[in-house]
Amino acid sequence: MLTPPPGADARGAYLPELAGLVWPAPARPALRRGGRAGFAVVPSAARPRLLVPAGSRRAAAGAVRHSTEAQSAKARLRRAVLAAAFRTGLGRLAFRDRLVVDAGGDALDAHLAAVLGRPALLSIHIGPARANRKPVVQLLDAAGDPIGYAKLGVDPLTRALVEAEAAALARLAKLDLPGVQVAEALHHGVWGGHALLVQSALPVGLPRAAPAPAAEAERAAMVAVSRCVGVERRPYAGSAHDRRLRDELAALGDRPEAARLRAVLAEVRRVDPVLALGAWHGDWNGGNSAALADGRVLV
Known part of the structure; x- marks a missing residue:
C-alpha cells in the first residue's frame, strides 16, 4: 500500500x-x-x-x-x-x-x-x-x-x-x-x-461582471433561489427550520457550545418573528458562484 x-x-x-x-x-x-x-x-x-x-x-x-x-x-x-x-x-x-x-x-x-x-x-x-x-x-x-x-x-x-x-x-x-x-x-x-x-462544468472562464452589477446580480440570484420552491410566511416557532435546528442541537449532547446555541434558539423562539421561509443553497460563497458580464449568475 x-x-x-x-x-x-x-x-x-x-x-x-x-x-x-x-x-x-x-x-x-x-x-x-x-x-x-x-x-x-x-x-x-x-x-x-x-x-x-x-x-x-x-x-x-x-x-x-x-x-x-x-x-x-x-x-x-x-x-x-x-x-x-x-x-x-x-x-x-x-x-x-x-x-x-x-x-x-x-x-x-x-x-x-x-x-x-x-x-x-x-x-x-x-x-x-x-x-x-x-x-x-x-x-x-x-x-x-x-x-x-x-x-x-x-x-x-x-x-x-x-x-x-x-x-x-x-x-x-x-x-x-x-x-x-x-x-x-x-x-x-x-x-x-x-x-x-x-x-x-459551468462556463466560469467567460467575462465577469463589474463589481456593482455583480453584487446586484448575486442578490437577485439569491432571491430567485430562495423562492424557487415557494415561500411560506409564518411564525418561526414550530416551523420546519426550528424543528430541524432543535434536533441537530439535541444531537450535540452536553457540549458547551450546544448550550449556548440552545439558549440563542430559545430566545428566537420566544420573540417568535414572522418570517418568509423558502429554499437556500447552503454553501453560497465566492468559490461556488460567479456573476458573468452577460447577466447570468453561475451557482
Whole structure:
C-alpha cells in the first residue's frame, strides 16, 4: 500500500487513502520521482494540494486554471503563473513527485469514460481535513478544458451529501431560476460501493461582471433561489427550520457550545418573528458562484 513520504503534512498523510479510494485494488498507486507518467503532485508528495496529468502540458495547465475559484488578485496571479509553468513544460520539471497508478479492475477513469461516452483526464484537488472531505475529481478533455466534476461519497456522511446534491440538481433542472445557471447532473449512480455524482462544468472562464452589477446580480440570484420552491410566511416557532435546528442541537449532547446555541434558539423562539421561509443553497460563497458580464449568475 502507498505510504506517506517522510515529513508529510495532514494532506500528505491523506494521500494514500485518497489514492486507494480513486484507484482501489487491484490497482497499485505508487509515488516516484520524475517522468511523464501518472500525476504530478503539486507542490510535493509531502504537501500535496493538487494532482495534475503529468503526460499532457495542456491538460496540466487546464487542471491548474480550473482547480479552484481564486478569490484574491494574489491567488489569481499565483494560479496563472503555475498554469503557464505547466503549459511551457517548466511545471513538470519544477514539481518532480509523481503519483503513478498501475491500473487494474474497474478503474474510475474507465468507468467515467463509459458513462460520459468520451474519455476524460483526471485531476484532483486535495482539500484540508474536515468531516465532509471526499474525493472531488476534475474531468478534462485533451485540450485541458473542463468536462465536469465527479464526486464520490465514501462514508455515511459524504454518501448522504452526494445523494442530496444529486436530488437537488435533478429538482432544480425542472424549475425556472431567472438569471441563474446551475450545473447539470450528467450521471448519478454507484461505483466501487461509493455514491457517484458527475456534474457538468459551468462556463466560469467567460467575462465577469463589474463589481456593482455583480453584487446586484448575486442578490437577485439569491432571491430567485430562495423562492424557487415557494415561500411560506409564518411564525418561526414550530416551523420546519426550528424543528430541524432543535434536533441537530439535541444531537450535540452536553457540549458547551450546544448550550449556548440552545439558549440563542430559545430566545428566537420566544420573540417568535414572522418570517418568509423558502429554499437556500447552503454553501453560497465566492468559490461556488460567479456573476458573468452577460447577466447570468453561475451557482
